[in-house]
Amino acid sequence: MPRKISLTVDERVILHLQEFVPFEEDFEAPEGATQAGIARGVGIDRKHVPRAVNKLVEEGLLHDRLAHVKGAKQRKKVYFLTFEGKNLARRIWDSLSKKEVIIREDSGKEMVATFSELCFTHQVGRTPIELLMQLDDGMFFYPHRKTIYQKKKEDKKHERELTDARAVYKKALSKAWEDNILTKDEEALLDELRASLGISREEHKVLQEEVIDEIRESDKPMNRGFIFKSILDVAMSDGRVTEDEQNMLDELARILRISEKDITNAKMEAKLLEGERSIPKEKEREIFHNIYQLVLKESLRDGRISRDEENIIKLLKELFSINEKEHLKIVKEMKLREKGS
Numbered sequence: 568m569p570r571k572i573s574l575t576v577d578e579r580v581i582l583h584l585q586e587f588v589p590f591e592e593d594f595e596a597p598e599g600a601t602q603a604g605i606a607r608g609v610g611i612d613r614k615h616v617p618r619a620v621n622k623l624v625e626e627g628l629l630h631d632r633l634a635h636v637k638g639a640k641q642r643k644k645v646y647f648l649t650f651e652g653k654n655l656a657r658r659i660w661d662s663l664s665k666k667e668v669i670i671r672e673d674s675g676k677e678m679v680a681t682f683s684e685l686c687f688t689h690q691v692g693r694t695p696i697e698l699l700m701q702l703d704d705g706m707f708f709y710p711h712r713k714t715i716y717q718k719k720k721e722d723k724k725h726e727r728e729l730t731d732a733r734a735v736y737k738k739a740l741s742k743a744w745e746d747n748i749l750t751k752d753e754e755a756l757l758d759e760l761r762a763s764l765g766i767s768r769e770e771h772k773v774l775q776e777e778v779i780d781e782i783r784e785s786d787k788p789m790n791r792g793f794i795f796k797s798i799l800d801v802a803m804s805d806g807r808v809t810e811d812e813q814n815m816l817d818e819l820a821r822i823l824r825i826s827e828k829d830i831t832n833a834k835m836e837a838k839l840l841e842g843e844r845s846i847p848k849e850k851e852r853e854i855f856h857n858i859y860q861l862v863l864k865e866s867l868r869d870g871r872i873s874r875d876e877e878n879i880i881k882l883l884k885e886l887f888s889i890n891e892k893e894h895l896k897i898v899k900e901m902k903l904r905e906k907g908s
Contacts, residue, residue, distance in 0.1 A: 569666065569667035569668060569669060569679065569706050570666070570667075570706070571704065571705030571706050572663070572666050572668065572682065572699065572702060572705050572706060573705055574659070574663070574699065576609065576611060576615070576619050577619060577622070577623060578659050579609040579610075579611075579696055579699075580605060580609055580619055580620065580623060580629075581623070581628065581648065581652060581655055581656050581659060582656055582659050582660065582663075582695065582696055583599070583605060583608040583609050583694070583696050584600065584605070584629070584646060584647060584648050584652070584656070585648065585653070585656040585660070586599065586608075586694060587599055587600045587647065588647070588648060588653065591647040591648075594634075594635060595634070595635045595636065595637055596634035596635065596636050596643075596645040597636075597637070597645075598636055598637060598638065598639075600645040600646055600647060601636060601643050601644070601645055601646075602616040602617065602620065602644070602646075603616075605619075605620065605646065608694065608696060608697075609696055610696075610700050620646050623646075623652070624646075627649055627651050627652075628648065628649055628651055628652035628655060629646045629647065629648060629649060629652055630646070630647060630649050631644050631645065631646050631647075632644070632645060632647075633645075660695075663682055663695070663699075664681060664682050664683035664686075665681055665682070665683070666681065666682050667679050667680065667681055667682075667706075668680060668681075668682055668685050668702060668706055668707070668708050669706055669707050669708070670685065670708050670710060671707050671708065671709055672709075672710065673709070682695075682698075682699075685698060685708060686698060732764040732765060732766060733766065733770070733774065735760075735764060736757075736760060736761060736764050736766050736771075736774060737774050737777070737778060739756075739757060739760055740757065740774055740775055740778045741778050741781075743756075743757060744775075744778050744779060750857075757771075792825065792829055792833070793861075794819070794858070794861055794862060795816075795819060795820060795825050795829075795830070795833060796833045796836070797854075797858045797861075798815075798816065798819060798858060798862075798883070798886075799816060799833055799834065801854070801855070801858065801886065801887070802815075802816060802886065811882065811885070812886060814882070815879065815882035815883070815886065818878060818879055818882070819862075819879055855887035855888075855889065856887075856889075856893070856897055858883075858887070859880075859883055859884075859887055859889055859894075859897060860897050860900070860901060862879065862880065862883060863880065863897070863898070863901065864901065866879070866880065
C-alpha cells in the first residue's frame with residue numbers, strides 16, 4: 568500500500584509559488600503571490616504566512632517586492648522564487664510526482680496511480696497543492712466525493728456571504744434607527760431587504776437589538792441634538808418663541824445635556840432658515856408624533872420617567888396639542904414596534 572504523502576508548510580509555499588514563475592517580471596502581479604493568496608493556496612491561516620515567507624526570504628529561496636495586484640487599489644508585497652527556490656521547487660515536484668496514491672471510486676473500486684497521473688486526470692481548476700490537500704489520510708482520492716478541504720472551502724465561502732449580508736443589513740438597520748424612530752416605510756424597506764439577503768427573522772431581531780444597544784451605548788450627540796433641533800424648529804415655526812416654549816426648551820436642553828455652544832448653533836441655524844421653513848399641514852401631525860415619540864423613548868432609556876422628564880412631556884403635549892387619546896396611541900405604537908422587533 569502507498570505511503571501517506573505530506574509536505575511541510577515551507578515545501579507547500581515553494582510548490583505553490585512555482586505556479587507564478589511566468590509572471591515574476593509582469594507589471595501587475597498575480598494575487599496568488601501575495602500573503603493572502605499564499606494562505607489560501609497552501610491551506611494555512613493568514614496570520615502564519617509572514618513567518619513562513621520571511622524565513623524563506625532569509626534562506627534565499629524567495630525574494631519580495633511591492634507590485635500592483637489585479638483588483639487591489641494599493642500596491643502589495645508579492646513573493647517569487649529565487650534561482651535556488653526554483654531548483655528546490657523542481658526537486659520537491661520530482662519527488663512528489665512519483666509518489667503513489669489510491670483513487671477510490673464510490674463503488675469501492677480502487678486504482679493505484681502516481682501523483683503526477685492524478686494531477687493529469689483531475690487537475691481541472693485545481694493546483695497540485697489543492698489536490699494534495701484533498702487526499703484523505705494522505706493517500707486516498709475520491710473523484711466524486713467532496714473532501715474535507717472542499718467542504719471547509721464551501722463553508723467558508725457561505726459564511727463569508729452570510730457575513731457580508733449581515734453587514735449590509737446591519738448598516739441599513741443603523742441608518743433606519745439613527746433618529747431612534749422606525750417609520751412604516753422604513754419597516755417595509757427593511758423587510759424587503761431582509762428577504763432578498765436571506766436574513767431570517769431571528770437574525771433580524773438579534774441584529775436590531777445590537778444596533779439599538781450600540782446607539783444607546785454610544786449616546787451619539789447628533790441624536791440628542793436632533794431632538795432639540797426638531798423641537799426648536801417647531802417652536803419657531805410661527806416666527807416667535809413664547810415664554811412657555813422657551814422654558815420647555817431650556818429644560819429639554821438640560822435633560823438632553825445639550826451644551827450652550829450647541830444651543831447657540833441650533834438657534835442660529837433656525838434663525839437663518841426663518842422664512843424658508845414651513846411644515847405642510849398634512850405632515851404636521853406625523854412630525855409632531857414622531858418627535859413626541861422620540862422624546863418618550865429618550866426619557867424611558869433608564870426604565871423610568873423622572874419629574875423633569877414628565878414636565879417636558881407635558882410641555883410637549885401642550886406645544887403639539889397632543890391629547891391623552893393621541894398620547895396613548897403613540898405609546899401603544901411604541902410597544903407594538905418593540906414587541907415586533
